[in-house]
Amino acid sequence: MLNLILHCGSRQADRQQVEHSPTPAGTPTWVPIPHHRLLERVESSLTATGLRIINQAHALSADRLRYFGLLEVVNGDNHGDYGLVVGVRNSHDKQFPAGLAVGSGTFVCDNLCFSSEIVIARRHTRFIERDLPGLVDQAVGRLGDLRGLQDERIAKYKQTELTDMRAHHLVIRALDARVVPVTRVPDVLQEWRHPRHEEFARDGKTAWRLLNAFSENFKNGNLMSLPRRTQALHGLLDAVCGLRPGRSALPVAVGSN
Secondary structure, three states, X not given: OOOHHHHHHHHEXXXXXXXXXXXXOOEOOEOOOOHHHHHHHXXXXXXXXXXXXXXXXXXXXXXXXXEEEEEEEEOOOOOOOEEXXXXXXXXXXXXXXXXXXXXXXXXXXXXXXXXXXXXXXXXXXXXXXXHHHHHHHHHHHOHXXXXXXXXHHHHHHHHOEOOHHHHHHHHHHHHHOOOOOHHHHHHHHHHHHOOOOHHHOOOOOEHHHHHHHHHHOOOOOOHHHHHHHHHHHHHHHHHHOOOOOOOOXXXXXXXXX
């Protein structure tokens, strides 16, 4: 089981804190969704589709305007080294819309990496409360397809060997794509050369090993920006592994009102 709580850091919050987070007053054109209402709706929809939540963690920004929930889910078809993780994201400061981030977490060290994001609504408008159940159900309905893509992606990463020169080049490209700051480049390279978890070195120097060299260094970063950074990383690695560009790296919109 993933220890998702590790990724919440100083922003860690319990359910009661999420439920008691104030929701700002809306305007005629902007109606924010309460954090806890979005979370509860997602939980209900996951359960209805046969996905069982076995672990969860929650985080709030210091001003409580931004929320990120992590839900580890299973449906009886699990892999031995990674599991399906759903991120629930919401903001009351208009920085990003409500949405789900779909990704994986490795069991050996709890590394998280999101491959896709489903935007539940492009804008919080006066119809969002009315439409929320249907929008969430539609978003959750996409999880099966996205999980299949994620499984295919990780299998390909494990098969794709990288030279040190190619890996170093990808680290520089990741720096340009704002996947990591320049201060973390030495740490990523150290993790690539000498993984602290032997499982990532077992199959040699592969794209899977490089992915986890990055994600090991994401643990102390900003959880709210993790979907953007890890989707950008997947875009780089997909190209190297011969996967179709843009297969799920960009947000998928569900609804537009």
